[in-house]
Amino acid sequence: MRRTSKLVSGLTAAITGVAGPAMTAQPASAADSAPVGWATQGGGTTGGGNTSPTTVSSSSALSSALSSGSTAVIRVSGTISCSGMLRVASNKTVIGNSGAVIAGCGFNVSNASNVIIRNLTFRNWNDDGINVQYSTRVWIDHNSFSNGYDGAVDIKRASDYVTVSWNRFSSHDKTMLLGHSDSNGGEDRGHLRVTYHHNWFDGTNQRHPRVRFGNPVHVYNNFYSNIGSYGVASTCEAGVLVEGNYFENTKDPFHRGEGSSPAGNLVARNNYFVNSGSGSAGGSVGSIPYSFTLDTPSSVKSIVTGGAGAGRISI
Template identity: 45%
Template sequence: MRTRPPRTDARRPGLHARRPALAALVASAAAVAVLTLPQPAGAAESSPVGFGAGTTGGGSATAVTVSTLDAFKAAVTGSSAKVVRVGGTISLSGQVDVGSDTTVLGVGSPSGFTGGSLRLKKVTNVVIRNLSISKAIKRDAITVQSSTKVGIDHNSLSSDRDHGKDYYDGLVDISHASDYVTVSWNVFKDHYKGSLAGHSDNNADEDTGHLRVTYHHNWFDNVNSRIPSLRFGTGHFYDNYVVGAETAVHSRMGAKMLVENNVFRSTQVAVTTSRDSDEDGYANLRGNDLGGAATEISQVGTFTDPPYGYTAEPASSVVASVTAGAGAGKL
């Protein structure tokens, strides 16, 4: 741990920028060779809480249900409004790109993907919900690049820790100036590198002023680190339950983190601002139950008032809420 005294980030401007308008939704879904069904109640994600507020995905577009890889690829292509329901577990090799104005929703138990990745690249207004995604070899389970307005909600994301830390990549990685993202009510389990926001110390020109991400009510169970790791951006981490981490929240390269009302158990370092990067980050902590975990706060920040409405439940009720409600099949 560094011994120099804490600084404040008064010299760095805040990143509270005006939210961009939502992209307009196109009226009809792309034609695909899949079964078309009426959209069930609750299939489309309601607007997330946090920086991803206003994300609607495919909205009220007529849903299609798919159960094969080819049908899924066809269904998620393009920028027309669409709701794609995934039935059963589909094996992936590599990654599948998801288009703008899309909701991908798991139905049944379990439903989702194994072996590969979903990628959101240069898209906007996407919801990924109620999926089980496992063992994405050499890939992130969900990759978000150069994309805005994303909600990742009620998914179960996992691999194993029987291999080295680089056999898999991250579970949710957010990079290349992606912005206005909420990651909520997910289970991250049995993995080394949980969630990276900002992929490189050398990407300041692209990332500064972006990477605004909210993480709330997620359960990180036996995840070693990056819970999350944030560079350059602004992160709000509240009401999460972290068990079995080596290092959890990591603010670096001038990132600003508000860490609020979380619970940490069997964790060595709950929050650090001073590891592994050329520049430290900033962190403000309030209302957390550290469970004996250490903190390494070299710089105390000024990000204490998120620019959106939310209600943070007290840490005393987080374990019960998160274990009962997080993950696929808990809608």
């Protein structure tokens, strides 16, 4: 069954105690000064805080600054060409000056906590764009990703308290993986709690996100446009709340199970569909513990296209 320009209201499956009604009086800000969602938990995510910034414009300087054991605010200037993965240590804010580009490589946030990555354009990476593993309290915000090799933003191996917001993804296949393996439940159960909001999936193919074990994972107010394979997939004991999103020209907005991975739980409500399928949901999802603003689903396309991606915030 296909639906055109129709807002689907109410729960399509049972949900366990979503925290209070979301505030709807004001639209979400495209230039939040602090994260919303899971990155506010566990003590919050402040990155380098008010540390005096250091500006880098070469691969060697960037790599050195990212891996330093010191708290830091790192400003990226110009186009930095690199390969492989640059490790990001704890207590870092990495933020791009106007037009900053990371070309050919990605960031590996590994065994770290309290990391912010904002306002960067990642393209043509030869591994992942951003990989988060064994890390907590991470905010990935207002970046642009295109034409990379593997995942654009992959989060795995017991990582927790992450928000992915206001990013734009285009010209890419495997967009966002949450949980890398069906066999990694021993590490991942009780973790992999991530919020995805106000992202623009612009003609990408799959994994927006593909979820294992995380519960609850919150996917709200994203714009899905011309999606090739599918939008959201919940697998392997996951619990995913999909609400207030705008799906346009997306035959398969969301479903349970993917490939050889068994079905997880997925609750969908108040999504808006234009020339798209209606999705498949079932099961129950854990409660959302934080406050957030839910934009009117029919307005999400204009809000997200007007604010998502690098270069859309003042630095």
